[in-house]
Amino acid sequence: MFTHAFRPVIVLALLAGPAALLAQVKVTVVSAGVDLAPYYRETTWTQLRGPGRLTPPLVNLTFVLESGFRPPPHTAADPSLPARLRLVGLHAADLQEIADAVYDALVAELTARHLEILPYDPLAVNPGFQELARQAGRTSREQGVPGSYQTIASVSGARRTMTLVGRRCPWVESFMSTNFLAATRVTRELEATLPVVSFLIDFVAYAPSRSTAYDWTEYLPAGRTTDAPRLRARPMICLTAATAAFLTPDARTAALTLTVPLGFEQPFIAGLRSTRGRDRAERAGGSYEVSVDPAAYKQAVLGALKAQVVAIARKVAGASP
Numbered sequence: 001m002f003t004h005a006f007r008p009v010i011v012l013a014l015l016a017g018p019a020a021l022l023a024q025v026k027v028t029v030v031s032a033g034v035d036l037a038p039y040y041r042e043t044t045w046t047q048l049r050g051p052g053r054l055t056p057p058l059v060n061l062t063f064v065l066e067s068g069f070r071p072p073p074h075t076a077a078d079p080s081l082p083a084r085l086r087l088v089g090l091h092a093a094d095l096q097e098i099a100d101a102v103y104d105a106l107v108a109e110l111t112a113r114h115l116e117i118l119p120y121d122p123l124a125v126n127p128g129f130q131e132l133a134r135q136a137g138r139t140s141r142e143q144g145v146p147g148s149y150q151t152i153a154s155v156s157g158a159r160r161t162m163t164l165v166g167r168r169c170p171w172v173e174s175f176m177s178t179n180f181l182a183a184t185r186v187t188r189e190l191e192a193t194l195p196v197v198s199f200l201i202d203f204v205a206y207a208p209s210r211s212t213a214y215d216w217t218e219y220l221p222a223g224r225t226t227d228a229p230r231l232r233a234r235p236m237i238c239l240t241a242a243t244a245a246f247l248t249p250d251a252r253t254a255a256l257t258l259t260v261p262l263g264f265e266q267p268f269i270a271g272l273r274s275t276r277g278r279d280r281a282e283r284a285g286g287s288y289e290v291s292v293d294p295a296a297y298k299q300a301v302l303g304a305l306k307a308q309v310v311a312i313a314r315k316v317a318g319a320s321p
Contacts, residue, residue, distance in 0.1 A: 024156070048254035057110075058165065060199070061199050062163040068084040098302065104166070193248050197243070205234055216235070236264065
């Protein structure tokens with residue numbers, strides 16, 4: 001149920017004329033259970049030697065709830081490229097269940113490979129961890145795209161997100177910069193390696209070509225219809241960005257980074273309907289609500305992340321003596 005950060009392949013589709021789309025992310029569609037090794041890059045992985053003792057992992061999942069491309073000013077909108085796609089039918093509690101399940105799955109995989117996971121209590125009372133908690137960003141509420149994902153969001157269409165953390169451990173967006181000293185204190189005093197695993201999970205992939213558009217009726221449950229036209233977007237659980245970073249007791253770091261955004265075609269859409277845009281740009285480009293069944297969405301996300309969890313645990317265990 002997990003994976004690592006990213007260095008996405010970006011396709012700049014500079015379209016001349018009235019329908020000027022700025023850029024899009026190229027998503028590689030893979031099936032669940034595929035070998036993920038070719039899609040990840042190691043960074044100073046040789047520094048992670050003998051991490052048999054780990055703190056409880058800090059697992060952060062950022063879900064895209066709204067996506068779309070606003071049409072350029074003073075030009076006609078590309079009618080097949082939606083200005084707004086809004087995910088509806090999910091609540092923070094539904095996403096928290098997913099984050100908790102991913103956390104539990106990762107801990108189970110690490111434990112099964114004979115890696116020691118410290119109990120949470122010694123971590124929670126550690127002064128360094130308490131400092132991390134004070135620096136933690138807000139979670140469980142809708143917001144704009146977090147700063148660490150701004151670059152990819154500017155070309156992926158992501159606009160609104162919600163971040164959840166597994167078992168509600170404090171969210172550490174990046175211990176490699178502002179939180180580095182506090183995180184180093186945690187690892188040194190507990191004599192354990194600190195894992196921070198983060199994912200950016202999208203619900204739609206855009207077609208890179210103006211000539212490609214999808215009829216969403218084929219993705220809906222039997223008998224369901226939609227009033228939406230063919231769109232240059234299709235529903236897909238996309239792992240747009242992911243990273244698994246580790247800080248060792250001697251302040252060395254190692255990371256696994258997703259190099260190409262991955263898409264998984266799993267059913268989770270319950271409906272699609274046109275809505276009135278909130279402003280002129282959305283009305284010109286088209287505004288739509290994408291409804292989902294929470295149980296189906298949870299199953300789809302966990303199915304996409306299952307191989308990621310296994311890959312992380314296997315890689316960490318391979319670095320142990």
